[in-house]
Amino acid sequence: MVPSKTQIFPAIEKEILSFRPENITQDRRITLQPLIDYIQVKISNQEEVRLNFICTHNSRRSHLSQVWAQTAASYFNFSNVFCYSGGTEATALFPMAAKTLANSGFKVTPLSEGNNPIYSIKYTDNEHPVIGFSKTYEDPFNPQAEFAAILTCNQADGGCPFIAGAEKRIAITFEDPKAFDNTPQQAEKYHERSMQIATELFYVFSQIKK
Numbered sequence: 220m221v222p223s224k225t226q227i228f229p230a231i232e233k234e235i236l237s238f239r240p241e242n243i244t245q246d247r248r249i250t251l252q253p254l255i256d257y258i259q260v261k262i263s264n265q266e267e268v269r270l271n272f273i274c275t276h277n278s279r280r281s282h283l284s285q286v287w288a289q290t291a292a293s294y295f296n297f298s299n300v301f302c303y304s305g306g307t308e309a310t311a312l313f314p315m316a317a318k319t320l321a322n323s324g325f326k327v328t329p330l331s332e333g334n335n336p337i338y339s340i341k342y343t344d345n346e347h348p349v350i351g352f353s354k355t356y357e358d359p360f361n362p363q364a365e366f367a368a369i370l371t372c373n374q375a376d377g378g379c380p381f382i383a384g385a386e387k388r389i390a391i392t393f394e395d396p397k398a399f400d401n402t403p404q405q406a407e408k409y410h411e412r413s414m415q416i417a418t419e420l421f422y423v424f425s426q427i428k429k
Contacts, residue, residue, distance in 0.1 A: 225293045227343050230324025235294065240422040251419055253389045255426045257367050262427055268300040269366035277306030277353040278313040280371040280393045280416070286320055286349050287417040290342040291424040305356030311335045312351050319409040357383065
């Protein structure tokens with residue numbers, strides 16, 4: 220992968236160097252291609268790229284996707300990419316998802332507590348942090364028009380036949396690490412899913428031509 224000009228935190232850089240995009244299957248590449256095409260058109264037209272990653276509870280996969288996509292955009296020096304996340308309902312960013320990002324080198328700082336805490340998630344010292352908290356996909360915090368809706372779970376894909384304001388709807392689903400909550404495999408499986416999401420999104424941005 221092309222080295223980053225942005226000073227990504229060293230621990231995250233180490234994770235990035237471990238990615239093996241060559242292992243992404245052909246079927247999965249076909250699944251990812253509509254997102255590549257959407258981003259490429261926007262970049263070619265010098266337009267802002269807004270990506271809203273949507274899952275049912277906006278607690279695990281959608282947050283991991285948002286954070287890694289924003290990191291990938293910065294890594295490949297696309298300054299006009301803005302990543303968001305939302306759910307069909309709001310719950311909370313699951314603590315293990317936040318811990319998984321912290322274990323990969325992100326600086327995860329709680330900004331508020333309560334039933335739906337807010338986190339600052341930084342991948343570099345010199346860029347805005349990703350603000351992580353659970354919200355619905357149409358929340359005012361998220362874009363209301365001119366964005367791509369990326370459905371990261373089958374339930375949200377089936378439950379959202381229409382997403383107002385979305386220019387493009389793209390299903391890129393991931394298995395839910397929630398199945399391993401409160402088991403000895405929890406940390407391993409969350410990291411495994413995070414690495415899959417990260418590898419695939421870095422592959423996506425590596426395909427974009429300036």
